[in-house]
Amino acid sequence: MLLLFYASTAAENDDDASLVIKAKRGNREAFDVLLEKYYKKVYNLAYRYVGEQEEASDLTQEIFTAAFQNLRKFRGDSKFSTWLFQIATNRGKNRFKYLKRRGYFANKGQTENNDERDEQQRIVPDYSTNPETLLAGKQVQRIVQKAIDELDPDHKEIVILRDIEGFSYEEIAQLLNLPEGTTKSRLHRARMVVKEKLKRVLS
Amino acid sequence: MSECERVSDLFGEFHERRLDKQTETLVAKHLDGCPYCKNDYQWYGLTVQTLMSLEKVNPPEYLLQQIKAKLHETNQSESVLHFFKHLFTASPYMPLPVGIGALILIVFVGVVIYDRSPHQVFSESAQTLARSDSSTPAAPLPSHSSGVPWYQAPSATPWRAEGALAKGFFGDHQQSGGHLQQYAMSSPRLLEPDRMRGGIVQAPFAQKIEPGNITVQSNSIPVAVDSLKRMLPSLDGNLLEEKTEDRIGEIILGVAIPSYAYPKLTSELVNFGALTGPADPAAPPVVRSSPDGKKLVLYIRFIPSH
Numbered sequence: 001m002l003l004l005f006y007a008s009t010a011a012e013n014d015d016d017a018s019l020v021i022k023a024k025r026g027n028r029e030a031f032d033v034l035l036e037k038y039y040k041k042v043y044n045l046a047y048r049y050v051g052e053q054e055e056a057s058d059l060t061q062e063i064f065t066a067a068f069q070n071l072r073k074f075r076g077d078s079k080f081s082t083w084l085f086q087i088a089t090n091r092g093k094n095r096f097k098y099l100k101r102r103g104y105f106a107n108k109g110q111t112e113n114n115d116e117r118d119e120q121q122r123i124v125p126d127y128s129t130n131p132e133t134l135l136a137g138k139q140v141q142r143i144v145q146k147a148i149d150e151l152d153p154d155h156k157e158i159v160i161l162r163d164i165e166g167f168s169y170e171e172i173a174q175l176l177n178l179p180e181g182t183t184k185s186r187l188h189r190a191r192m193v194v195k196e197k198l199k200r201v202l203s
Numbered sequence: 204m205s206e207c208e209r210v211s212d213l214f215g216e217f218h219e220r221r222l223d224k225q226t227e228t229l230v231a232k233h234l235d236g237c238p239y240c241k242n243d244y245q246w247y248g249l250t251v252q253t254l255m256s257l258e259k260v261n262p263p264e265y266l267l268q269q270i271k272a273k274l275h276e277t278n279q280s281e282s283v284l285h286f287f288k289h290l291f292t293a294s295p296y297m298p299l300p301v302g303i304g305a306l307i308l309i310v311f312v313g314v315v316i317y318d319r320s321p322h323q324v325f326s327e328s329a330q331t332l333a334r335s336d337s338s339t340p341a342a343p344l345p346s347h348s349s350g351v352p353w354y355q356a357p358s359a360t361p362w363r364a365e366g367a368l369a370k371g372f373f374g375d376h377q378q379s380g381g382h383l384q385q386y387a388m389s390s391p392r393l394l395e396p397d398r399m400r401g402g403i404v405q406a407p408f409a410q411k412i413e414p415g416n417i418t419v420q421s422n423s424i425p426v427a428v429d430s431l432k433r434m435l436p437s438l439d440g441n442l443l444e445e446k447t448e449d450r451i452g453e454i455i456l457g458v459a460i461p462s463y464a465y466p467k468l469t470s471e472l473v474n475f476g477a478l479t480g481p482a483d484p485a486a487p488p489v490v491r492s493s494p495d496g497k498k499l500v501l502y503i504r505f506i507p508s509h
Binding site for chain 1: 216246249275
């Protein structure tokens with residue numbers, strides 16, 4: 001079973017590599033295949049950075065444009081997906097910093113707080129006795145997203161990559177060019193911050 | 204650091220089962236006996252679970268098409284840039300400035316080879332326009348500006364000198380049908396100062412011969428050239444340079460004469476019946492002057508008559 005998994009992963013990487021070679025030679029269809037394969041994952045990553053659909057769409061477009069323009073510089077030292085997500089995290093982090101400077105998240109938080117109050121007045125779920133409701137509740141998702149938005153950029157990207165997008169520590173270390181130990185300690189600190197916020201709101 | 208703090212630092216690894224057996228047992232024991240840490244760890248686990256279970260967000264349906272369209276746009280705008288980037292090398296990392304530099308070098312070499320700057324081309328066009336507007340008698344267009352090589356006879360019928368031709372100046376050869384012609388040019392181009400060095404015009408020969416200069420058709424070119432050379436001292440003139448085009452049997456002489464001697468020279472040529480135009484020999488069709496402005500520089504081309 002494990003062998004089968006490794007075989008399929010290797011085949012996938014080979015597929016990507018051959019598509020990249022074709023795309024580098026100017027084959028647009030090859031790049032379109034890569035785009036179709038990864039755009040949802042990149043969009044999700046972008047969404048976690050900016051927390052809003054329209055911004056996430058813009059960011060996704062920017063990420064793929066940058067990848068397309070810089071494809072000639074990709075030498076195949078790493079997997080294409082690693083390289084692509086490296087671009088995505090860099091761009092995502094930059095966009096997040098830019099939006100934060102402009103007070104985008106503060107304004108957004110205020111609007112959402114009002115929505116939350118309205119929602120709480122309608123339904124008051126008992127989180128203490130029903131953890132499934134807690135996990136599935138849209139409100140909790142929103143609280144968590146807000147807590148992520150409030151993290152500093154270095155912690156935010158690690159939570160996104162590890163807990164939300166499910167990258168391995170090794171992959172994250174490669175993506176962010178960090179030692180694995182630093183990645184783990186940053187993740188722990190970020191989780192503790194989110195935990196405190198969640199606890200404060202839901203207790 | 205208290206034991207609670209140490210255990211709290213290990214929450215992440217404990218949650219992901221990455222601790223060694225011994226540490227894991229110690230943490231588990233502490234959590235069993237410390238309600239504060241136990242509660243804190245429950246929240247930690249809940250947080251991680253919540254983060255991991257955050258709903259995947261579906262991108263808008265239009266997004267894929269939008270990205271494709273954007274890439275297509277980028278591709279098109281980049282193709283021109285890409286062409287220049289890769290114009291001179293197969294290497295994809297050639298910097299754009301190198302490509303531009305190479306292009307400039309090619310243009311420069313081209314200009315040097317043909318010695319025709321865009322400025323010259325424009326000024327010649329302006330002269331052509333001015334000529335077409337002027338009331339001077341119709342003259343054939345300058346051969347080189349009409350695209351005909353300078354050494355070809357103009358397509359318009361040249362004025363032919365009738366009667367006996369000069370014996371003193373051109374010798375007997377003229378009597379057997381030789382004729383001279385000058386292609387008048389209404390506004391002769393002045394020579395740029397930087398082309399003159401030490402009284403000698405530095406422009407290449409190909410450029411010196413133009414419609415404003417004199418073309419002599421002769422069936423005995425060496426005799427005609429010799430006659431002209433002998434005549435120069437009497438006009439206070441001097442020979443600047445001489446070039447022979449062996450391939451087509453032409454000789455070009457560059458001579459400098461005082462401006463007062465020009466009418467004399469042209470009159471003499473006309474009297475000998477060896478020169479066409481300009482209509483008034485005293486009119487100043489002189490093309491160039493020496494750097495000190497005291498002498499006029501003429502180029503006389505001797506071409507064989509057939």
